[in-house]
Amino acid sequence: MGTPQRPLSPHLGIYRWQLTMALSILHRMSGVFLSVGAVVMVVVLAAIATGSSQFETVQSWLAHPIGLLLLVGWSFALYLHLVNGVRHLIWDAGVALEKNTANRSGLFVIAFAVLATAATWALACEELV
Amino acid sequence: MSLRTPLSNAKGLGSAKEGAHHWWAQRLTSIALVPLTIWLAFTIASFGEFSYSAVILWMQSPLVAVALALLVVTMFYHVQLGVQVIIEDYVSGWRKVASLIALNFACIAFTFMGLFSIIEVSL
Numbered sequence: 001m002g003t004p005q006r007p008l009s010p011h012l013g014i015y016r017w018q019l020t021m022a023l024s025i026l027h028r029m030s031g032v033f034l035s036v037g038a039v040v041m042v043v044v045l046a047a048i049a050t051g052s053s054q055f056e057t058v059q060s061w062l063a064h065p066i067g068l069l070l071l072v073g074w075s076f077a078l079y080l081h082l083v084n085g086v087r088h089l090i091w092d093a094g095v096a097l098e099k100n101t102a103n104r105s106g107l108f109v110i111a112f113a114v115l116a117t118a119a120t121w122a123l124a125c126e127e128l129v
Numbered sequence: 130m131s132l133r134t135p136l137s138n139a140k141g142l143g144s145a146k147e148g149a150h151h152w153w154a155q156r157l158t159s160i161a162l163v164p165l166t167i168w169l170a171f172t173i174a175s176f177g178e179f180s181y182s183a184v185i186l187w188m189q190s191p192l193v194a195v196a197l198a199l200l201v202v203t204m205f206y207h208v209q210l211g212v213q214v215i216i217e218d219y220v221s222g223w224r225k226v227a228s229l230i231a232l233n234f235a236c237i238a239f240t241f242m243g244l245f246s247i248i249e250v251s252l
Contacts, residue, residue, distance in 0.1 A: 028215060035208045042201065042243040048188065049246035052181040059179060078166055085159050092156065124174040 019106040027084050030077035037074040075120050080113040151210060158207040165200040185250060194251035201243035209236040 015021065047058040061067050087105050090096050096105060131138070176187070187193055209232060216228045 031211050032215065035212055038204050038208055039239055041204075042239045042246070045197070045201075045243050045246040045250075048181075048184055049249040055181050055184070075170060078170060082163060082166060086163070089156065089159065120170055120174045123171075127175055127177045 018103075019110075020102050023084055023106050023109060027081060027088075030081040030084075033077045034074065034081055037070075037077070040070075040074075072117065072121065076113055076117040079116040079120075080109065083109045083112045083116075151213075155207065155210045158203050158210065161199070161203045162207060165196065165203060168196060169200060188247065188250045191251070194247050197247050198244055201247070202240055205236045205240040205243075209233060 012021075044055075044058055044062075047054040062071060087096075087109060090105075096102065176183075188197070212232050213229060216225060216232065220228050
């Protein structure tokens with residue numbers, strides 16, 4: 001028995017891209033990316049518990065340009081997912097759901113994530129110098 | 130008197146009585162992760178030189194060890210809840226079941242691996 005060909009409701013291909021839907025899928029993507037980061041964090045913890053040579057091996061991976069790029073990506077994904085998650089919690093309370101409010105809070109999420117990432121790495125670079 | 134229709138009684142399908150649990154657990158873990166992740170990000174950014182001895186010394190502080198342990202447990206609980214929804218949305222049939230089993234096993238395994246490592250260093 002095959003699936004009957006029913007009409008689909010308007011889907012992604014129909015709508016013009018806008019901030020709220022972009023943030024919605026970014027929330028999922030950043031969540032998946034952060035899940036990988038969580039695994040890497042446990043790998044680091046396990047390396048610390050195993051010994052100094054294992055710790056230095058993992059440290060050299062993360063100090064590699066690709067590793068640094070991933071770390072910057074994880075910090076940005078963390079701030080994005082965190083602030084957008086708080087945005088979702090506010091929505092769960094039933095407030096700030098209006099279209100214009102949702103667009104403005106979306107802009108705030110992007111701005112906060114960029115600034116917090118920049119501030120975090122400025123602090124990290126300052127501490128190292 | 131039951132308000133269920135005779136058909137629904139015959140099928141035996143009703144509320145599983147735990148529909149809100151997943152939703153609520155996801156919210157609780159997200160609230161807990163706000164301070165924990167900000168603390169970790171700030172601590173790592175302001176750590177300075179990551180020498181092995183400095184990292185060990187840092188992790189041996191009971192407060193740090195407890196915060197890290199709470200973070201690992203809450204984080205992987207949150208990962209399990211979030212990735213479960215994504216799998217349920219995009220995967221179907223036996224692949225869905227296999228993915229969900231793998232997800233649960235992996236989250237529990239990584240939680241224990243993280244916890245054991247923290248305890249190993251701090252004791």
